[in-house]
Amino acid sequence: DYQKVPHALTVGANQSGKSMYQRNLISGLAKRPVGLVGIDCKRGVEQRGYAPRLSALAITPDEADGLLEALVGEMEERFDLLSSHGVPDMWGLPAKLRPVPLVVLVDEVAELFLVAVKKDEERRDRMVMRMIRLAQMARAVGIFLEVCGQRFGSDLGKGATALRAQLTGRVVHQVNDKQTAEMALGDIAPEAVFAATTIPPDRPGVAVAGDSSGGWSRIRTPAMTPAEAVAVCREFAHLTPHLAALAPFRPAVPAAPAPAVPLLKPRPVTE
Template sequence: MEWLTIAAAVVILGTAVLLRWRRPAWYWLTFGALVAVVRLLARYGSVMEACGLTVPPSRLRLLLARATRSEVPGSRVPRIRRLKVTRTGLVLRIKLQPGQDAFDFAASSDRLRHSFGMQGVSSREVKAGVVELRMTGYDVLKRVHMPAKTEESTLRVPVALREDGSVHYRDYRQVPHALNIGATQSGKSVYQRRLVSALAPQRVALVGIDCKNGVELYPLARRFSALADNPDDALGLLESLIDRMEAIYDVIRREQRISADVPDGEITSDIWGLPEHLRPVPVVLLVDEVAELALAAKADEKRRDAIVTALVRLAQLGRAAGIYVEVCGQRFGADLGKGITLLRSQLTGRTAHRVNDEASANMAFGDIAPDAVLAAVQIQTERPGTAVAADSTGGWALTRTPFTTLRQAVNTCNKHADLTPEIPELAAYRPALETAPELVTAA
């Protein structure tokens, strides 16, 4: 029996070591979570006191202690409201004591991470007096595995995993237009493939501009309603989108019917308030390399100005008409020419993969989240797909997109090719699929 006990212990220990090395998520769910919970509960009071997250006893308790000549009560520790184990770590909800501030927990996140032996700790205020600490038990961005179940909806798709283990969504209804920058081999194209693959099963029209001779987007052509691979076609495509936008505004204006007997819920200023039979299909415009549109020789400056102006108009007015703009590039600043900074101001969402210099990160985050600039510069070369995602609220998060091969994206687009809508205004730019049959044949 003694030898059997020793053998069983060796097997369990070896399994734990192997899982921690090869399958950290499995190790966390089988061994790590239990150890982390015991360690947290055992150290909680002392850690809160060491991090300065306690408050002195109330005057009433001090008065009672003096009156009864008993021991002086110690500092009050914030109470644990809920402790939840997730597939990536722990979620701890804490009820603050009077006089405490949620900022104190955010400022102490590094000390809490070290004291509780966790990979990372982030905090947010759930409501007044309640703070949620999300703790990751392992490096979730080392090998990205998206959860099997995600909260998808129309134009809201999961594209990456955040550093705290939660899913990062691209929500076009909340953030209509976005900018995605990154150096060569930073994972920018993989992010774009993931985005297209996630949108392919939805009732959405995909429109692309890829001036690198179409090498990024044309393999996915079966799911695109329109594609342009040169600046001349890009200008015509953008002007056709503007014509579609103006026609949709006419439809919205006719259907508003603002009068005393019309219910408030039926008055709308965008496509989402229109009746189902009148609602046009939303359009997501993907611009693969904006520098190829913004940089032009002197003879082409007129065309270049027209392209930038059209992009600015779509970014300013397209949301209500169901047209959403996703701009990609290696750099995006005033050095690309006139009108670029105006276009950038309309792109609410910002995603920056690894960049080669701080100036490129400043182009993305300098005007909305200066704290994210340093994080974007520090992204490691050996972790392609890692990015800093931010928006105009000033908040940001470190994310990593799961690796998606071009073949996987092609197969997904081919599978859902029957969902590709026909848009009359863009019929002239419908991709000619018969020109490259080897790219659209499923593996």
């Protein structure tokens, strides 16, 4: 329920089940009347296949910078709409005026923080500031963050801790070190840290989920192949909303693969 837990952080080591978790999340959201926005700075290797159901996609840090700027602009326009109608959040608007909810899926958050040369620091600072603004304010206008990464500590740089504090939902898969589990769960459910550190490497998909209420549980993500998630996105592509602010980032939709044609024509067996 994004109205109760509007933003979330998912962490875990390689092959721990993070991608499987995100496939299930996207497949579930794709069937609902919401807009999906992807930020996958690994050149889109995880999210490009979901293009039929994405209202916007950024696959490089430069594109992510522009997309986050557009999202902040969309947020501010929605606040203007709330102000003009005298309501505190978009759920108080008449249904015909209510903007479509947006879920922003960040695949590897470290790619937004890490810079190779000093001249990229200004871009990094802009992106982090925009994400913090969205995390602090966008809940009221129906924009929600789902952030994913191997770890998300203060070592990523300025703004990391401030952003993490706003991501109230936490899902921790198998991790490489205790510090990662403490970083993700220690501030909301300290007793869950031990449960997270005891997840064995040979149990991908097992995770500990918690939120700011202090409650937590052990979960396991159902198995889902990339092809299955892509098929769901294609099936429900007609639900993809078009937003003018995000139009420059609307991904091209690849053609569906043609059915295989047998090289030999079968001949009936006759007696």
